[in-house]
Amino acid sequence: MHRKPAVTDRIRREKNRRTGEILQAALKVMLEKSYTGATMDDIAAGAGITKPTIYQYFRTKDELFAALIEPLIISLADKLDAIRTAVESEKYKSGKKIIRDVYNVYYDTFESDPDLFRLFVIFQQVGMNAGMSGVAVEKIREIGGKCFIAGQSIVSAAVARGLFRKVDVPHTTDFVWGSFWGIVQVEQNKWGRDGISPYLKPVLKFGENLLIAALVQD
Amino acid sequence: MHRKPAVTDRIRREKNRRTGEILQAALKVMLEKSYTGATMDDIAAGAGITKPTIYQYFRTKDELFAALIEPLIISLADKLDAIRTAVESEKYKSGKKIIRDVYNVYYDTFESDPDLFRLFVIFQQVGMNAGMSGVAVEKIREIGGKCFIAGQSIVSAAVARGLFRKVDVPHTTDFVWGSFWGIVQVEQNKWGRDGISPYLKPVLKFGENLLIAALVQD
DNA sequence: TTCAGTATTTTACTCATGGTAAAATTATTT
DNA sequence: AAATAATTTTACCATGAGTAAAATACTGAA
Numbered sequence: 001m002h003r004k005p006a007v008t009d010r011i012r013r014e015k016n017r018r019t020g021e022i023l024q025a026a027l028k029v030m031l032e033k034s035y036t037g038a039t040m041d042d043i044a045a046g047a048g049i050t051k052p053t054i055y056q057y058f059r060t061k062d063e064l065f066a067a068l069i070e071p072l073i074i075s076l077a078d079k080l081d082a083i084r085t086a087v088e089s090e091k092y093k094s095g096k097k098i099i100r101d102v103y104n105v106y107y108d109t110f111e112s113d114p115d116l117f118r119l120f121v122i123f124q125q126v127g128m129n130a131g132m133s134g135v136a137v138e139k140i141r142e143i144g145g146k147c148f149i150a151g152q153s154i155v156s157a158a159v160a161r162g163l164f165r166k167v168d169v170p171h172t173t174d175f176v177w178g179s180f181w182g183i184v185q186v187e188q189n190k191w192g193r194d195g196i197s198p199y200l201k202p203v204l205k206f207g208e209n210l211l212i213a214a215l216v217q218d
Numbered sequence: 219m220h221r222k223p224a225v226t227d228r229i230r231r232e233k234n235r236r237t238g239e240i241l242q243a244a245l246k247v248m249l250e251k252s253y254t255g256a257t258m259d260d261i262a263a264g265a266g267i268t269k270p271t272i273y274q275y276f277r278t279k280d281e282l283f284a285a286l287i288e289p290l291i292i293s294l295a296d297k298l299d300a301i302r303t304a305v306e307s308e309k310y311k312s313g314k315k316i317i318r319d320v321y322n323v324y325y326d327t328f329e330s331d332p333d334l335f336r337l338f339v340i341f342q343q344v345g346m347n348a349g350m351s352g353v354a355v356e357k358i359r360e361i362g363g364k365c366f367i368a369g370q371s372i373v374s375a376a377v378a379r380g381l382f383r384k385v386d387v388p389h390t391t392d393f394v395w396g397s398f399w400g401i402v403q404v405e406q407n408k409w410g411r412d413g414i415s416p417y418l419k420p421v422l423k424f425g426e427n428l429l430i431a432a433l434v435q436d
Numbered sequence: 437t438t439c440a441g442t443a444t445t446t447t448a449c450t451c452a453t454g455g456t457a458a459a460a461t462t463a464t465t466t
Numbered sequence: 467a468a469a470t471a472a473t474t475t476t477a478c479c480a481t482g483a484g485t486a487a488a489a490t491a492c493t494g495a496a
Contacts, residue, residue: 004244009408019329022482034348034349035348036348036349037348037349038349039481039483040482041482041483049445049446050445050446050447051446051482051483051484052445052446052447052484052485052486053444053445053446055484055485056444056445060483060484061484109474117322119414123346124262124407125346125469126343126348127342128343128403130252130254130255130344131252131254131255151400168416168420168424171376171417171420171421171424172424173400174401174404174405174408174417174421175421175424175425175428177399177400177404178397178401178402178403178404178405178421179393179396179397179400179401179425180400181395181400181403182396182398182399182400182401182403183392183393183397183400184396185346185394185396185400186395186396186399187392187396190392191344197473198478199388199389199392202386202389203389203393203396205391206386206390207392207393207397209432210429210431210432211427211428213382213428213431213432214427214428214431214432257452257453257454258453258454258455259453259454267452267474267475268474268475269453269455269475270455270456270457270474270475270476271473271474271475273454273455273456274473274474277453278454278455279455293478
């Protein structure tokens, strides 16, 4: 059947709008009740529809969850990749600045939407041990991998250009990523469900200075 | 009703044996299928009994889980507390040794039973965001708190005795705990379900050296 | 405007799983 | 051997993810 282009357009807009409504409701409910506690019926009710309609837009609860945090992790990957490019094209004069920038990327990503970031943490925690699957979930994992590779490339390039001491690249990358991740979790758990721990920034800063002392030759 | 002491004894032994069988089966199944994937029926089948019998010994799945990892976290708390006592009673001559010992405690706890440790990580991850409750779970949380306090006391005492530089105690403690925790998770996620990541030890060592450089005055 | 065809949404389910009440079984004391 | 107490199992409930099919709303052509 042929359809008028104007109509096709409107339909696509409506679909996007509904997708947005679902995501918005999902975010709200999941923030309130955490992933496990948020039921699909809750989310549907929040969006003013019924459960099966959600399944018209998202294949599973996991994929809905993944779609929610996708923009955040994409932005993270992009920012890290930008630093990588800058290091590789010799834009940086000091290793210190690289480390500061990397930590700022982490922190900015967190600060720009702490609620969403909290969901991101939950996604990693739940996803890793409750065997999630599905297209969207794989996508997130893939982008996560990109973050990791960007991190490795940054360290590797910085070492090659003499901006960092001759450290072991995988160990350093694992340490940076792992410590950031762990600190965020610890602060979040200590602080509870609402708001940002006021300690997060200073503790990350502490780690940043530690790394600078260890990695940068003066 | 009065019972002969020998019989009472045997009954207690039988109860302990069954408890042990359930825990063993639970460990096996949870390692295979992770917490969420392990059903109570699975565990019961593994122990050669039926589900309701488990509920005779453990109030909820959460408590069964908690009972599983309790010995591990108690041992961790004890070891940290021993270091605390040693620092406070001036047994340590160097800050370096303190940091090495703390990291060894972490690593030994992990190495003595990696499978159990993996469950411990899952427990934290799942428990934190799937609102666990119950007596046993509270107990775990309480012991976790003890670990944290021991850590703080160690740093605080070491600073007071001039073994560490004058660092901010909460920030330092959060960093040490968080980075350890994050690194374990990152390595575990990278390495997958089976075995220990060969990177864990070197990455922890990396962090250890970083901390020594930052905290210890030479 | 009305009808045939299509897309979307909802009603009314299924299935899996944590947890439980009550029946059945086994053990213990007299 | 009968009475009683403890333990285990059978048969169930409640909840929540996911789905088939009915119902509704929308689109294009006459």
